[in-house]
Amino acid sequence: MKVTQKKNIAIIGNGGAAVHAVMAARSAGFTGQIDLISDSEGPAFNPMLAPYFLKGALTWDHCFPFGSNFYRTCDVTCRFNTTVDTLNIAEKSLQLSDKKKIHYDQCLIATGASAVVPPVPGLRDSKKVFTLRTTESTLQLQKAMQSARNVIVLGASLVGTKLAEILSKRKIKVTLLDIATQILPMGAHPKTAEKIESYFRQKGIEVLSGCGLDGIEEVGNRLVCHLPHRIFDNVDFVAVCTGVKPNLQFLEEGQVATRQALLVDNYQRTSANSLYAAGDVCQGLNRQTGESQWMGTWGNACYQGRTAGYNMTGKTTSLPGALPQYVSPFFDWVYAQVGDINRQGCDIRTDESGSPDADGGWQLLVFKQEKLIGVNLINAMRNIGVLKKEIDPLLS
Amino acid sequence: MEQERLKKNKIPGLNTGIEIRKTICAICEGSSSSCGINAYIKDGRVIKVEGMTEFPQNQGTLCAKGNASRQYIYNKDRIMSPLKRKGKRGSGQFEEISWEEAYETIAEKLLSIKAETGAESVVFGAGFTKWLRPFAQRLGISFGTPNFATESSTCFYATQIAAGLTYGQWGGPDIKNSNCLMMWSANVFGTGTAGAKKLIAAIRNGLKIIEVNPAVTHLTRYADIHLGLRPGTDGALALGLANVIISEELYDQSFISKWTVGFDEYKAYVADFTPEKTETITGVAAELIIKAARLFATGGPSSIKTSASPTVHHTNGVQNHRALIALSGLTGNFDAPGGNYVVPETWLHVGTGVELRQKQFIFPRDLTDLPPRIGQEAFPLWSQFVNEAQSMWLPRQIDSGQPYPIRALVAFGYNQRMWPGNDYLIRMFDKLDLFVNVELFMTDTAKLADIVLPACTSFERSELRLYPGNHVILTQPVIEPLGQSKSDIDIIFDLARRIAPDDRLLNQGYEACLDWILEPSGLTVEKLRQHPSGMTVKDAVMPGFRKYETDGFATPSGKMEFSSTALKEAGLDPLPTYREPVLSPISAPEPAENYPLVLTTGTRLPMYMHSRTFRNEWNRRLHPDPTVMMNPEDASKRDIGIGDEVILATHRSQVKIRAILTDTLKPGIANIYHGWPEIEVNHLIDYDYLDPISGFPGFKSLLCDIRKA
């Protein structure tokens, strides 16, 4: 274990990946300076908690899982409310927005991702359109929820679906839209989506799949929303959950290899020298398909952050990619997806069994040449360990 | 905050108000049962239980049943007051009455029956556990009836008869000094778990194990030899072992010549049971028989451990058991160090060096002064060796009224499912003038009673118990009895005042009786109270080995009887002869065509004990559905898959259950637990499918078939 003295590390970002990188570096024995640059002010926020905060499941200060003492305890030099103007790879330096310039031995990009608002007419300008990703947007949404009676959620992603549940639990009329032919288009099998859509309808949520938003306009205090075949007037606000984009604004075109997000290897190294990336800003190895894939979960960000932190401070560690997986409670159901669920082909077979409300729940298994490659579960978490073991090439 | 945390985690102490009080578990009973318990008490309630670490019997361990004690004690089905039947018998319609009214009704009825047809028309009975029996039996004797009818009529007493006929007495294995232990259908891992750790330790210390069991069990992995025999062929196997021991001259010649009778006839008889022939009968490979015989005879000191009933739940049970225990004397291991060590029983069938007045207490009068017991004529040998009635004969005597009518039954926890063909017994209850059942719950048997008296658990009462190793405990209640329930002992003494007023000792009360019983040992109730965890009587004098060298054997000949004098006199085979079970593929080839599988019932499940603990949800969920275990080959021939619903049928009845497929059973054998409340396993068996010597039902060797439901 190499102990690097008198070197310094720069971390751009202040989320799960960044914090874990710091913890890893310190536990590896790194005693040099760690500069943490963030456009917000600490402590680190977990965007995954935003829906739960809105639900009332936890208080605001608990949305910051590492607390504010963290930076002092780990001796982090914080440069909050600062952005990076230029990253000079050859020089190994960062030009910051406060005019300072810092040199680094190793740099970690952990700037995460931001919510995308699609270019639907009226959407980007309106003050009654909210995303859910940052502390500001969360608090804004909380405020808007208090007096809302009628809401459209655009994008039946994992976040959008969760938000629809939360809003409906507060007796707000919710219409959940997605341009795809099903809700949860990434990771849910059409049969699964059908079940959940039906369940949501039972709970009073209007679900419209294969339906986008043509445009919105503000009329007085309300929004009028134009759908392809309908008009919703009297909408209090639109929540946009159509996906996120990695925060790479400070990088120049072609500076670092990118696809959907920054490309990294199993050591979290980017294509550039001494430059690492971890978390939602990058895409690592999907060890099931062997391909690079963006898998933006809190757990993955933490593991990647830790791996980067170790490697940056001389403790060589490889993270053998990740297996796409997700779990979320929806009302009284617990939904989970693991692996490759929507692969098509003549060597693909699906097997459905049980029922969400029966003992043992409902399982949908997807086999490729009789090898299990993906599952969707509703209230069937009892088997998750065994199923993951079957799917994961590292274990099976 | 910290105090909340301690309370939530049930940490005993002054600051949490949680106190540990000592008691024992009374869910099951046996040589490695009646475990010591730490009851965690708060505000007069048990909030947690665990095994008592300092208790020598179980040393802190406790099985799944004991751990569910709270669900037993505080079960919503606990009966809270005396009940009197108001609807038709079996309808379950009862009204609450006072204890006073209950006692008066019972006493009046019993005394009037006594005046009309004699006290013997009243039967006192008892189920599990046995702690109250000396007192209940005394009550009956003082009242004037010889009839004390317990579930021991189908428990271990047949082994006592077998031992009595052969040696006069028997003893448990002296494991401490043993080199080789033959475990004959004994299972300490599912039942009697207090013995599990100790056995494993002994095995790891070098103890060799010969396991005799139709199935592969948890013990098999530790055994040096496993003899997987067809159920019911134990006698043949034992004779096969004797054959090898004798033909290879591995027996104790000195002991045989000085201390036995009938050896020559025995030798001639076992000559027939060659390893090959024995293999044909039992299914055990000849070379294993030879290996086991040699190990037992030459790898000693060798001892034998059996359990209460598997070897005697056969129509040839007593003789089977005689054959296997004979191997001890044959090899010079009887009452020898490391062999089977005779320690006379001092309390509740446990042999210790603590001298008590058990027999004197139970019998203020001799049984011979009283009319013959139930079953005495049908089972004369039973009556010779056992001082209770033979309960299996109870329904017959109620039915016939011969030699005298049976009109009342006062039972402490009866379970009608202990009888084979129990539908017959249930019909006979209708003929009784009075059926009193003392119970904790409205069981299927209590439902049939006229009066139900609420009993309480071991946590709510005081009981005396002795353990091997001379540990003695007199427990005190750790909580108040629930509702109006009482300790069975209190009920016995309350009844004594009314129906046996002339019994002076009994009417001095429980503690006075205990002091009288304890007197020879120097112990008193007062002294035992000072030791809530019990105390080990250090100066207890254990009997020596080879007592027969000075006292002889308690048999008519004064020697070990390969050829039993009593059997000969009764016109039965004096040697431990082998007979096929009345229902076996060999003895009953025609029935076996329709019912080709050998059925054994009653093998233990670790979370149940007879009919108990089904109400404990924690236990029920461990094995919720009635099941039968069968071999996968037999299953596939019948198109039965894992967990399938099946019909298990005998010539008499059938039950619907789920199939467990397992290779632990050889093909041709099916194994079912007996105590399920929702199916009638004992309907599968005829009420007269009994061993003619002991009156024990042949629960463990029957014929059945299984088909997909």
Next chain:
Amino acid sequence: MKKRQLMFSFNIQDCSGCMACVVACQDQNDIKADGTALRQVSRQEKGVYPTLIANLSLSCMHCGDAPCLLVCPTGAIFKHAESGAIDINRDICIGCHSCELACYFGAPKFADDGKMIKCDLCIVRIENGLKPACVHTCTTGALQLGYADDLVEKKVDGASRKFLNSFLDQHLTVQDR
């Protein structure tokens, strides 16, 4: 002070499947009968005679590097410093099931309030000089508790003795020839 990790030690050879540990844990933690047990025993028939059956008693493994701890979004799951036990602060559990997804042993369960509950090594009992309820009750001694370094030493010792014995057996057999 050196950080030590407490862990369950389970001898699969000795476990008889008596299930006392399951019920002891339910009794200690007041788990409702129709709730999910925090410790579970499964019986597997896969072996070879005479060890046809394997009984496996499993609860939380109190992993040294616990995946549940890492993926918990609120940091509700934490590791006790002295013992290494993995525990949860239920006040900040949001019932997201991330831990359940991450665990390979099925340890996280969910109570009626929707929040996670699992074996906590009976850590408060341990702090007060008592054993976990399951370990205390185990009828065969298959389930025990110890510090990881002690247990590893014991296992290594046992394994090396086994190796030595088999080596000696072999050696003697050759000699006899």
